[in-house]
Amino acid sequence: MKNWRLTLLAAVIFAAGLGCTKKSTQHEHGLNPAETLRINLRQEPPSLDWSKSTDTTSALIEYNIMEGLTEYNLQDPELGLVPALASEWSSNKEASVWTFKIREGVKWTDGQVLTAQHFVDGWERLLKPATASEYAYFLYSVKGARDYNEGQLKDFSKVGVKAIDANTLEVTLKAPKSYFPYLLTHHSTYPIRIDVVKKHGDQWTEPQNMVSLGAYKLARWEHDNIIVMERNNAYYGDKAKTKYILGYMINEDSTALNLFEAGKIDVLDTLPSREMAQLSKRPEYRKVPTLGIFYFGFNTEKPPFNNKRVRKAISMAIDREQITQLLAGGQEPLSGWVPKGMFGHDADAGVKYDPSKAQKILDEAGFKDRSQFPKIQVSFNTNEDHARVVENLQAQLKKNLGITVEVINSEWKTYLKSVQTNPANIFRLGWVADYPDPDNFLSLMTSYSENNHTRWGDKEYDKLIEQATTITDKGQRRELYEKAQNILVEKDVPVVPIYSMVGQYFVSDRVKSYPINPMQKQLLKRVIVE
Amino acid sequence: MRDRLYFLLGPAFALTILFIVGLSFFAYEVPVALWAACGILGVAVFVYYTISQNNVTYVIKRSLESILTIWVIATLTFMLLRVLPGGPFDQEKALPPEVMANIEKKYQLDKPIYTQYWNYISGVAVADLGESYKYIGRNISDIVAETLPVSIQLGVYSLILAFILGIPAGLISAARHNTWVDSLTMGAAISGVALPSFLVAPVLILIFSFGLGWFEPALWEGPAYYVLPVIVLGTRPAAVIARLTRASVLEVIRADYIRTARAKGLSEKKILFKHVLKNSLIPVLTYSGPLAAGIITGTFIIEQIFAIPGMGKHLVNSVTNRDYPLILGTTLVFSLALVLANLVVDLLYSYFDPRIQLT
Numbered sequence: 019m020k021n022w023r024l025t026l027l028a029a030v031i032f033a034a035g036l037g038c039t040k041k042s043t044q045h046e047h048g049l050n051p052a053e054t055l056r057i058n059l060r061q062e063p064p065s066l067d068w069s070k071s072t073d074t075t076s077a078l079i080e081y082n083i084m085e086g087l088t089e090y091n092l093q094d095p096e097l098g099l100v101p102a103l104a105s106e107w108s109s110n111k112e113a114s115v116w117t118f119k120i121r122e123g124v125k126w127t128d129g130q131v132l133t134a135q136h137f138v139d140g141w142e143r144l145l146k147p148a149t150a151s152e153y154a155y156f157l158y159s160v161k162g163a164r165d166y167n168e169g170q171l172k173d174f175s176k177v178g179v180k181a182i183d184a185n186t187l188e189v190t191l192k193a194p195k196s197y198f199p200y201l202l203t204h205h206s207t208y209p210i211r212i213d214v215v216k217k218h219g220d221q222w223t224e225p226q227n228m229v230s231l232g233a234y235k236l237a238r239w240e241h242d243n244i245i246v247m248e249r250n251n252a253y254y255g256d257k258a259k260t261k262y263i264l265g266y267m268i269n270e271d272s273t274a275l276n277l278f279e280a281g282k283i284d285v286l287d288t289l290p291s292r293e294m295a296q297l298s299k300r301p302e303y304r305k306v307p308t309l310g311i312f313y314f315g316f317n318t319e320k321p322p323f324n325n326k327r328v329r330k331a332i333s334m335a336i337d338r339e340q341i342t343q344l345l346a347g348g349q350e351p352l353s354g355w356v357p358k359g360m361f362g363h364d365a366d367a368g369v370k371y372d373p374s375k376a377q378k379i380l381d382e383a384g385f386k387d388r389s390q391f392p393k394i395q396v397s398f399n400t401n402e403d404h405a406r407v408v409e410n411l412q413a414q415l416k417k418n419l420g421i422t423v424e425v426i427n428s429e430w431k432t433y434l435k436s437v438q439t440n441p442a443n444i445f446r447l448g449w450v451a452d453y454p455d456p457d458n459f460l461s462l463m464t465s466y467s468e469n470n471h472t473r474w475g476d477k478e479y480d481k482l483i484e485q486a487t488t489i490t491d492k493g494q495r496r497e498l499y500e501k502a503q504n505i506l507v508e509k510d511v512p513v514v515p516i517y518s519m520v521g522q523y524f525v526s527d528r529v530k531s532y533p534i535n536p537m538q539k540q541l542l543k544r545v546i547v548e
Numbered sequence: 549m550r551d552r553l554y555f556l557l558g559p560a561f562a563l564t565i566l567f568i569v570g571l572s573f574f575a576y577e578v579p580v581a582l583w584a585a586c587g588i589l590g591v592a593v594f595v596y597y598t599i600s601q602n603n604v605t606y607v608i609k610r611s612l613e614s615i616l617t618i619w620v621i622a623t624l625t626f627m628l629l630r631v632l633p634g635g636p637f638d639q640e641k642a643l644p645p646e647v648m649a650n651i652e653k654k655y656q657l658d659k660p661i662y663t664q665y666w667n668y669i670s671g672v673a674v675a676d677l678g679e680s681y682k683y684i685g686r687n688i689s690d691i692v693a694e695t696l697p698v699s700i701q702l703g704v705y706s707l708i709l710a711f712i713l714g715i716p717a718g719l720i721s722a723a724r725h726n727t728w729v730d731s732l733t734m735g736a737a738i739s740g741v742a743l744p745s746f747l748v749a750p751v752l753i754l755i756f757s758f759g760l761g762w763f764e765p766a767l768w769e770g771p772a773y774y775v776l777p778v779i780v781l782g783t784r785p786a787a788v789i790a791r792l793t794r795a796s797v798l799e800v801i802r803a804d805y806i807r808t809a810r811a812k813g814l815s816e817k818k819i820l821f822k823h824v825l826k827n828s829l830i831p832v833l834t835y836s837g838p839l840a841a842g843i844i845t846g847t848f849i850i851e852q853i854f855a856i857p858g859m860g861k862h863l864v865n866s867v868t869n870r871d872y873p874l875i876l877g878t879t880l881v882f883s884l885a886l887v888l889a890n891l892v893v894d895l896l897y898s899y900f901d902p903r904i905q906l907t
Contacts, residue, residue: 047769065684072639150654152637155644168646220685241686241694243768243857268766268855276753276765277855431634431870438642447640468642 046264046282047244053261055529055547056284057540058274062242062267066223068205069144072152078540080205082247082263083232087118087137087187087202090454092535096361097454099199103132103209103231104187113194113490118187118202124254126211126229134181136209142174143215144206153206156452159198161190194488196495200453233258233543242267258543278302278524284547285532286524287540291403294347294522302524305348306534307359309451310519311459312349312407314396317441318474318512322392327383329511332444333369334376335418341407342517349517355459355503357518359536361492362456362499368507368515373418380419388420397426397442399433404446407516437471445471450519454537456499457487463506463513474512479505557596561589569704575770601898606906610894614887621883622672622876626665629872636681636870655681672880678873682866688877691862696845696881698768699858702777703844709782710789710839715825715832717786718793723820725798733790740787749780749853766855777854781847785839789832796828803827829900837893841886845878 046054063076068084071077087104090097101107104118124132141160144151145167158164161178165171178190191198201207211229218227225236233255237248245265249258266283268274271290275297277283289297297303316323316332323329338351350358353368385391396411398404405427412423426442427433437445449469451458461467461483465475479502486498507515521538530546533539564586571578598607637643637651652658656667671678677688721733756776757765764773800806801824809819846860859878866874897904 062683064682067684070684147650148654150647150650152643152647152651154647154650158644164646167650169650223685241691266767266855267857269861270852270855272750273766273853273855276757277767280757280765282767429634430868431638432632433634434638434640435634438638449640452641468644469640 047238047246049246049262049264052547054264055260055262055542055545056264056266056282057542058268058277058283058286059245059265060267060274060288061269063245066228066236066239067220068208069140069149069153069210070151071205074538077205079236079245079247079265080208081232081539082234082542083228083230083236083250084205084208085232086204086208088199089203090535090537090539092533092537092539092541095359097535097537099203102203104202107199109198113196113198113488114191116189116191116198117182118189120185120187121254122185124231125252126231127235127250127252128214128229129252130211130229132209132231133184134187135184136211137187137207138179138181139212140208140210141179142177143210143212145174145177151206153204156201156204156206159191159193159195159201161192163192196487196490197453197455197457200455204452233541234263237262253543256543259546260542263542275524278526281526284526284529287521287538289347289522289524291345291347294345297524298346298348298522300524302526304523304525304532304534306521306523306536306538307350307357308519308521308538309357309360309454309536310448311352311355311357312446312448312516312519314411314444314446314514314516315441315472316474316512316514317443317445318472320443322383322385322394323443325383326510327379328385329514330369331376331380331383331419332415333507333511333514334372334379336411336414336514336516337371337373337418338516339371340414341410344406344410345403345517347522348520350520352515352518353507355463355507355513355515356456356499357451357459359518360451360454360456360459362460362496362503364500364503367500367503369511376419380421391421393422393424394443395424395426396444396446397428397433397436398446399430400427408446441471441473447471448519451537456495457483460486460499460502460506472512474510476505476510557589557593561586561593564589569708572701573705573771573774597895597899601895601906603895603898603906607891607895610891614891617887618880618883619669622669622880623665625876625879626668626872629870629875630661632870634870636872638870655679668876672876677877677880680871680874682869682871682874688873691874692859692877692881695857695859695862698856699846699851699860700844702768702774702781702847702850702856702858703840705774705778706782706843707785707836707840709778710785713782713786714789715793715829717790719797719820719825721790722794722797722801723816730794734794737787737790740783741791745780745784745849746853748783749776749850752776752780766853768854768856773854777850777856780853781843781850785843788835788839792831792835793828796831797824800824800828826900830897833893833896833900837889838886841882841889845882845885 046056059075059078061075063071063079064073065071065076066079068080071080085102087102087107088099089102091100101121103121103124105121107116107118109116120132120134126132141157143149145154145157145163147167147169154167162171162176163178166174166177171177180188182188214227214229215222221227225239228236230236233250233253234247235250238244238246244267247263249261251257268277271288274283274286275290278286316329318324338353342349342351352358353370354364355367356362356364396408398408408425412425415421415423428436437447449459449462462469464470464480464483482498482502486495489495489498506513521534523534525532528548530548531544533541533544564582568578568582568586598604637648656664668678675689680686680688680691683691717733717737721730724730753765753776756763763775767773806819806823809823846858846863848860848864850856851858851860862874863878863882866878894906898906
């Protein structure tokens with residue numbers, strides 16, 4: 019009795035199931051692998067709204083679906099600029115008023131023609147206090163921009179950006195700035211279709227709503243899973259070589275490596291650091307020095323590092339090569355402040371490794387008796403690589419100077435808070451270029467910089483940096499930066515640069531002309547897959 | 549009549565669930581009608597069961613208590629987050645004060661703490677969990693809606709595996725107490741508990757993906773992708789369940805009523821399955837509540853290793869990012885799952901052991 023009921027039930031449910039259809043289980047999400055470049059984005063892009071996003075994952079997508087007024091010449095070792103949405107530009111003699119000619123015939127994906135007003139709209143939105151964009155400060159050099167962003171100035175027409183006509187954009191700066199066009203490669207300065215943003219609100223970045231103009235367009239965005247970009251056939255320049263880009267969001271480096279080995283991912287732009295010694299010998303391995311540095315800062319208010327001779331002795335007692343060999347990821351030892359591959363880099367700058375001289379300097383600084391040397395702390399944020407570097411530093415200082423340091427680590431946000439409010443004697447930090455100009459690195463250490471946590475400041479240094487930004491002549495600028503660097507890493511030594519960062523890739527042999535450059539800007543339109 | 553209805557409803561519900569699980573495992577679209585049927589059956593079973601067991605007041609009382617529990621959790625989490633050093637917008641490149649002020653205004657972080665709390669709690673009351681700080685413009689409920697189903701899928705498969713492996717293993721090992729079968733099963737169970745998943749996973753990937761090529765090493769796109777993570781996630785609870793079942797069966801098997809059953813001349817098989825097993829499942833049931841809640845709301849390590857787009861990563865990364873609304877949202881989802889799972893477990897106690905009275 020009971021059994022026939024159950025059988026009947028099972029039959030009914032199975033009958034209901036007969037109507038079911040099989041989900042598309044095609045691999046690669048239904049995309050033909052021969053037409054698809056498969057990359058790893060590492061995480062869900064926090065936002066594809068180019069006025070609001072701040073991270074490298076979102077930027078990678080934005081750089082492929084959009085363009086700015088200018089673009090880096092990625093073939094040029096010093097990263098000069100080439101025209102992008104601006105066909106040409108010029109400035110007045112003081113480099114304080116800039117005029118950009120907007121390229122003609124550029125169309126958005128909905129068919130509308132690009133005009134100078136779209137830039138004005140984009141900049142107004144970026145600077146509007148209600149947008150709360152983190153990168154609003156990127157345009158603070160524009161006249162009135164900071165006041166507008168602060169809410170002091172209510173009328174945007176008083177801000178120094180104007181569409182003179184449909185094809186001419188004029189920008190007036192607060193003070194001369196020779197490298198201003200470099201800022202315009204950044205996604206925060208891109209034009210925007212304010213009508214689209216108004217219509218869809220925060221949802222305007224979804225594929226069905228988004229309007230863009232780059233070599234690719236956003237085709238699919240399955241949150242927390244995949245992104246697909248498709249060739250934009252209405253793009254003004256040479257069309258993208260590969261039809262689709264499939265981006266996975268795999269956070270774990272070793273998992274991504276597994277999928278690379280299984281032939282499911284074509285390019286990796288981060289590799290598991292513990293395995294670098296083996297991985298760097300593989301034929302798929304590529305590396306490039308990038309515009310980023312790893313450094314230690316001193317808290318120059320607390321003894322013993324309120325004494326610049328002590329700081330210098332420490333810097334001199336560190337063999338940077340030992341550290342880069344330990345990491346085995348191709349990092350370049352760095353004693354100057356401007357990274358390798360950037361205009362203004364000087365291989366001779368900074369204090370060189372010399373343990374016996376370092377001993378002497380420390381003796382002269384009043385610490386002949388090392389037992390009198392206070393117990394110092396080195397802090398860093400919890401990370402496997404950082405731990406290796408800091409432990410090596412600990413060993414080197416013990417060996418070369420006979421001083422004992424205590425190592426403390428904390429979780430990232432907790433660490434940041436401590437560095438900002440009460441830094442340890444020595445703390446670890448890094449800096450990656452926003453734009454390839456030495457100003458981006460050297461202005462970091464001005465006395466008024468929010469990112470200078472050493473509590474060190476020098477009037478002469480500040481003056482040199484300010485002066486250099488107003489000069490267009492490269493030779494003159496280089497001279498000023500050399501002087502500034504000399505104060506920073508040789509004379510006063512509030513910071514100890516350790517190495518220049520490096521970008522490491524695995525590129526499958528079916529991928530040709532993958533863009534690998536110091537800015538790590540992955541512009542994919544020229545990539546060919548076989 | 550009541551009993552007949554129950555015999556129809558209970559198995560129908562269980563079968564529907566199993567059928568949905570089967571469909572989803574083999575990557576078939578589950579029809580909306582089936583979901584609806586499952587939902588209606590679920591509610592019917594719950595209502596029928598509650599009424600027939602005279603548990604209506606108990607369920608109402610427990611539901612009210614649950615609301616109180618969730619409120620306490622929401623409040624504590626909210627307060628703890630404000631004590632945690634480092635804010636959501638602290639970063640290596642410090643922001644100018646003007647920019648920081650705009651951001652704080654946008655997210656109302658410039659308001660006094662009690663205003664923030666009031667806004668938050670009144671939002672939760674109407675199921676509005678707010679917007680993420682990190683995923684700009686995305687609602688917490690959208691993030692949960694996109695990631696939780698994947699975690700549930702992984703969790704349910706693993707739970708089923710855990711029960712299918714664990715309960716028979718425990719039973720067999722108790723029935724063959726102190727024989728080599730017992731030692732072997734329990735040896736395996738102890739290894740299952742002791743081996744960490746971050747060790748087991750790479751070994752399985754190495755053998756079954758790169759060695760034999762049977763399954764995929766990562767991602768979540770079909771049956772070949774599901775097998776390894778489900779095994780890794782399911783074996784540990786399977787081992788715990790096996791040990792619990794064994795211990796409890798050994799205890800029940802010595803009870804007087806089992807001796808009576810034997811004396812009546814019932815077959816050993818019938819005794820074991822009909823009389824011993826049902827009465828031995830109480831400890832397993834107790835363990836299953838928190839287990840189910842934890843496993844279906846996302847497991848960080850497994851989801852990381854196998855690149856599964858579930859909610860586990862948000863549970864952990866939201867804290868690293870100090871994404872307050874997302875931390876609160878995921879915590880609430882987890883708490884809700886835990887409270888519900890425990891309620892169901894408590895209700896089931898009296899099914900497995902009618903001597904238990906719920907008050």
